[in-house]
Amino acid sequence: MRTRIRHTVPLFLAMTMLVVGAGTLTGCDSEENGGSNRSGAAEASQPRAREVAAAWDGSQAAKAWSRGYHPMDEHVQPPENGLRGKADRRAFETRSFMLRGELPAVSPGVGTVTWERGGSLKAPLTGAREAYASLDRTSGPGPHLTVTRAEPGVMTLATHRGPATVPAWLFTLEGYDTPLKQAAVAPSRLSEPPIAPAPQTSSRNLTPLRRLVDMSADGRSVTVQADHGACDDGPRVTVLETSGSVVLSASVAGVDDGPCTGRLDGEKLTVRLDRPMGDRVLLDAFTGRPVPYGEPGGPSPSWR
Structure with a gap:
């Protein structure tokens, strides 16, 4: 199921703000209502996702993340x-x-x-x-x-x-x-990520993700929010799973090059995984960082 959330920030400006504030970003879905979509334009995101997974798997940042306290629920x-x-x-x-x-x-x-x-x-x-x-x-x-x-x-x-x-x-x-x-306990601070955000000049169709909304009790799916503009076909995401991480790559489909309003829409989408999330870290391919729970600057961020 998709849920639309309307904002009034222009898409380009909003994406730029998310990149600058990469410490407070979050994840997205695989095509429509779930299932890994690894075809078409989505293939372009896989090299970056593999880079992110390779940098995080077994890293000191991943070990620190696993030892910390990162709530995925309202505090x-x-x-x-x-x-x-x-x-x-x-x-x-x-x-x-x-x-x-x-x-x-x-x-x-x-x-x-x-x-x-x-x-x-x-x-x-x-x-x-x-x-x-x-x-x-x-x-x-x-x-x-x-x-x-x-x-x-x-x-x-x-x-x-x-x-x-x-x-x-x-x-x-x-x-x-x-x-x-x-x-009465604050979330653990995020260690320095082992990989930098994707350069905008080489990120192809990748966009930063907004936030993690929910994770199912069995760990087989996550619900996330992704942003897109008013003149496109909505957000898309691919999923790359490894033994140590799950990397989500978001993009916007069907972008219209003609005149468009500056409205920004958010959609809540559900990603289904091949196996339970377990202790793996959920990562955003664009930012190279974990996907936090809660709105950036809101009352329940999963890391600071």
């Missing part, structure tokens, strides 16, 4: 039974909160991320006041959710290494029996 979770009413849902979406009460001031120190499949990681924790400040992103009139207290706890998140139990702050919301949860 803020609403109360267990969801939010009641349109006003509360709107407040959550816009991150509009009001504090009524005191938050713990003590520094929480270090916590442990524990993976369901084994392994753990020690990481510094975010304080309750810092966590609340990052949670409350909207000021002014409009609906809001009221926080009355916070206490330490845990939450479960999907990560690049499968489900993990993560230290969290549990915020009590006025009118709710269960708390809102926010991860």
Whole structure:
């Protein structure tokens, strides 16, 4: 299934911004609703994909990635039974909160991320006041959710290494029996990638990818967002799988050379893999970097 998301940034400018900010980019799909497409114009992307895979497989960057904490899930979770009413849902979406009460001031120190499949990681924790400040992103009139207290706890998140139990702050919301949860551990920083972004002069039809939206529970498919212009046939992607990585190569099909609006559309597409993702790293062929979860600069990026 494809989902369209409209932006107002010209395609050329948006692609340039993504290349400059290559630290916050992400992945795409294989033809239409999945399955690896390795024919036609897609063949042009395979040499670059092989270069990226060869640079990453067995590299120090790949080893650091596998040892780090890279969430592929929202680090803020609403109360267990969801939010009641349109006003509360709107407040959550816009991150509009009001504090009524005191938050713990003590520094929480270090916590442990524990993976369901084994392994753990020690990481510094975010304080309750810092966590609340990052949670409350909207000021002014409009609906809001009221926080009355916070206490330490845990939450479960999907990560690049499968489900993990993560230290969290549990915020009590006025009118709710269960708390809102926010991860108290920041994602690991990305090591210096072993390959530079593709030069624009030699990248052929390759384009940078926007973001990872979701990964299936069995690891056999990933849903991603790719951008394209208003006067083309939409984004396409090829998939190159190796034992250590999965490289996605995005391009735009049917580009019209005539006059066109500056509108930028985004599409959510699903990529189906030949085998489960496992511990392999998901890479963008254009940028040569891992595909992060979440919008660049948004509340839940998978790396910083």
